Amino acid sequence: MINKNILMKQVADKTLKCLVTMIGLIFIIGCDDTITNQDVDNTVIPDKDVSFSKHIYPLFQIKCFSCHGNGRYEAGLDLTLRTRFVDGRIVVPGDTITSILVWRINRPPRAGFAPMPPLYMPQLNNNQIKGVKTWIVEGAKEN
Ligand code: HEC
Numbered sequence: 001m002i003n004k005n006i007l008m009k010q011v012a013d014k015t016l017k018c019l020v021t022m023i024g025l026i027f028i029i030g031c032d033d034t035i036t037n038q039d040v041d042n043t044v045i046p047d048k049d050v051s052f053s054k055h056i057y058p059l060f061q062i063k064c065f066s067c068h069g070n071g072r073y074e075a076g077l078d079l080t081l082r083t084r085f086v087d088g089r090i091v092v093p094g095d096t097i098t099s100i101l102v103w104r105i106n107r108p109p110r111a112g113f114a115p116m117p118p119l120y121m122p123q124l125n126n127n128q129i130k131g132v133k134t135w136i137v138e139g140a141k142e143n
Contacts, residue, residue: 039058039062040059040061040128044127045127047130050131050134052140052142053143056135059128059131059132062122063121063122063124064079064117065079067117077090092136093141094140095136101132101136102132102133104116105124105132106129
């Protein structure tokens with residue numbers, strides 16, 4: 001005859017193992033904070049109070065860092081650190097007309113300048129272009 005206690009213990013063991021595995025999985029999924037092109041494209045940048053950390057940094061991370069960060073710095077431009085490109089030339093706080101970065105992300109870009117990102121790369125949508133400009137107009141802050 002099957003011992004009821006042993007059977008109960010086996011069921012309890014299995015349940016516990018299963019629970020531990022599930023919690024582990026939830027933990028792993030919950031901790032995966034790598035963002036994708038889709039995550040960034042699904043984020044709508046507001047018309048005001050644009051945040052560097054929430055909107056601009058992740059956007060540049062996905063659309064620009066492959067050439068301007070992580071060991072590759074085309075044109076010597078590093079977009080991973082705000083203080084490196086908010087320099088009064090690439091980005092002029094409060095001024096979208098003279099900010100070189102805006103010449104490049106505008107569509108069409110300023111005459112004589114190549115578009116950024118290059119056309120064969122995932123592009124910025126209109127909301128993202130407007131968002132970057134709003135961030136600059138609002139002072140290109142580390143917010
Ligand atoms: C596939 C590679 C690539 C990606 C992605 C890319 N760039 Fe560039 N970028 C370049 C290259 C190459 C140059 C230098 C040639 C030129 O000036 O057009 C450049 C130049 C620039 C310049 C001019 C710098 C200066 O000193 O005049 C700016 C500004 C710029 N990129 C901004 C951006 C931004 C913003 C993004 C993302 C939205 C981006 N780039 C994404 C390759 C890239």
